[in-house]
Amino acid sequence: xxxxxxxxxxxxxxxxxxxxxxxxxxxxxxxxxxxxxxxxxxxxxxxxxxxxxxxxxxxxxxxxxxxxxxxxxxxxxxxxxxxxxxxxxxxxxxxxxxxxxxxxxxxxxxxxxxxxxxxxxxxxxxxxxxxxxxxxxxxxxxxxxxxxxxxxxxxxxxxxxxxxxxxxxxxxxxxxxxxxxxxxxxxxxxxxxxxxxxxxxxxxxxxxxxxxxxxxxxxxxxxxxxxxxxxxxxxxxxxxxxxxxxxxxxxxxxxxxxxxxxxxxxxxxxxxxxxxxxxxxxxxxxxxxxxxxxxxxxxxxxxxxxxxxxxxxxxxxxxxxxxxxxxxxxxxxxxxxxxxxxxxxxxxxxxxxxxxxxxxxxxxxxxxxxxxxxxxxxxxxxxxxxxxxxxxxxxxxxxxxxxxxxxxxxxxxxxxxxxxxxxxxxxxxxxxxxxxxxxxxxxxxxxxxxxxxxxxxxxxxxxxxxxxxx
Amino acid sequence: xxxxxxxxxxxxxxxxxxxxxxxxxxxxxxxxxxxxxxxxxxxxxxxxxxxxxxxxxxxxxxxxxxxxxxxxxxxxxxxxxxxxxxxxxxxxxxxxxxxxxxxxxxxxxxxxxxxxx
Numbered sequence: 382x383x384x385x386x387x388x389x390x391x392x393x394x395x396x397x398x399x400x401x402x403x404x405x406x407x408x409x410x411x412x413x414x415x416x417x418x419x420x421x422x423x424x425x426x427x428x429x430x431x432x433x434x435x436x437x438x439x440x441x442x443x444x445x446x447x448x449x450x451x452x453x454x455x456x457x458x459x460x461x462x463x464x465x466x467x468x469x470x471x472x473x474x475x476x477x478x479x480x481x482x483x484x485x486x487x488x489x490x491x492x493x494x495x496x497x498x499x500x501x502x503x504x505x506x507x508x509x510x511x512x513x514x515x516x517x518x519x520x521x522x523x524x525x526x527x528x529x530x531x532x533x534x535x536x537x538x539x540x541x542x543x544x545x546x547x548x549x550x551x552x553x554x555x556x557x558x559x560x561x562x563x564x565x566x567x568x569x570x571x572x573x574x575x576x577x578x579x580x581x582x583x584x585x586x587x588x589x590x591x592x593x594x595x596x597x598x599x600x601x602x603x604x605x606x607x608x609x610x611x612x613x614x615x616x617x618x619x620x621x622x623x624x625x626x627x628x629x630x631x632x633x634x635x636x637x638x639x640x641x642x643x644x645x646x647x648x649x650x651x652x653x654x655x656x657x658x659x660x661x662x663x664x665x666x667x668x669x670x671x672x673x674x675x676x677x678x679x680x681x682x683x684x685x686x687x688x689x690x691x692x693x694x695x696x697x698x699x700x701x702x703x704x705x706x707x708x709x710x711x712x713x714x715x716x717x718x719x720x721x722x723x724x725x726x727x728x729x730x731x732x733x734x735x736x737x738x739x740x741x742x743x744x745x746x747x748x749x750x751x752x753x754x755x756x757x758x759x760x761x762x763x764x765x766x767x768x769x770x771x772x773x774x775x776x777x778x779x780x781x782x783x784x785x786x787x788x789x790x791x792x793x794x795x796x797x798x799x800x801x802x803x804x805x806x807x808x809x810x811x812x813x814x815x816x817x818x819x820x821x822x823x824x825x826x827x828x829x830x831x832x833x834x835x836x837x838x839x840x841x842x843x844x845x846x847x848x849x850x851x
Numbered sequence: 852x853x854x855x856x857x858x859x860x861x862x863x864x865x866x867x868x869x870x871x872x873x874x875x876x877x878x879x880x881x882x883x884x885x886x887x888x889x890x891x892x893x894x895x896x897x898x899x900x901x902x903x904x905x906x907x908x909x910x911x912x913x914x915x916x917x918x919x920x921x922x923x924x925x926x927x928x929x930x931x932x933x934x935x936x937x938x939x940x941x942x943x944x945x946x947x948x949x950x951x952x953x954x955x956x957x958x959x960x961x962x963x964x965x966x967x968x
Contacts, residue, residue, distance in 0.1 A: 713943030762933035
């Protein structure tokens, strides 16, 4: 007999089609390729329409702040002539406290327009608060499915806080133990309620982030006379990178380098009941960043709108201890007390700016709200309770899940380059693995794979030949 | 924590449900996860009376009826900031002193304008 899990998953395609209000099959071109740009614009909203939706929703137009104290400190540890100017978009100023409001505002607008009674999203992050807040404003019912607890019902303070804020906004929060079957239950709930799937990875949500890139370009031109030389983005599932980079391009900021940054959680298994509470970051980390970039279509939609390899120029990693240090520093130096996960890119920006000339400009494109649970002190106290060692020293000695090393000085912050070429290769391997066995990619597939990995046809051909050999 | 050990009709409560037995869980889970059931908790208004661990149906905020074992009455949120972190205590003082020292040698404008002096 089929289990409940198998029975729901077998009907997944049909349930999701109804819940997403759009049929993804019309974008498919082959077992490998699909029309990404057509999928992204099929909703019919112009960028101006989205700005309008967000303005009415209390979202966007967040302050762009120059961080003069941090910039000077970086210059104090840089070689002569080095030390780029650092800026931040204070996205915590959005209605529910994060850039995720940009995503949610468009999804909830669509749900309301299409006449759905409610919305469902699977998220343990700020996106839950954003969806719950926008649903409340629009009179829609809201269910948030959250991976909250280990098998002892112990929860990460950050996730427990995110559950609290969703309930504060009137959402029903379905809290679960560790495991990818969160998505099975979400599909089951979509089936019984008939609600809209406010997926993090739909084109509605990712389109909503494009306004962030647009604002950065416009505000930097007004402030400095030019687009930023670099925009650095905290990277998890890839939507933040994708949406921001698309918005920058649409604003004409074509020479701006796109740098993603994640916390290094290598060695921790994302579906492990033991590792679950031994990580201090529940988002913005490599545990999402790498698998989603190298295979975006593992998401809860047939085709993921978040395709970061199309846009990334560099991918930097930092350690948990470095981010906690910078989070403390931002409050004391810049009067910005914000959540640690959102400061991941800020931490990598210190390392990046140090190596750039003084006339370069680095925009850190988000902050997130903080508070009990979502505060670096809560996180570190919880880590200690979970048996993770917290000590001062050189961040090189950091071991995810075992030791959090807090730097003793700013110059110890050093972001590492993750090998983007290797990510492109794994992406191509995964694309082939997910096509029918023995499928031979066509010339059109090669063009698609080149676009999807921001490389060229010759490079993809070489990769395909190499994979065939192996 | 709340002291109440019984839910009365209309109370705001939490129930616990087992969604999947270990045998029915997704394949490819690490063993420490695969051997545990997938559990779920949700809050809502009690539709009757029950003691802790007893079966109870609730009505959630979306109006769904969910039946599970009563796990909390008037469940709270016990997240805190906790104590300051000793390893971070020096950060503000050190960096402010460094900034002041740097500006004393480089001039007060620092990064202020243009930045390419």
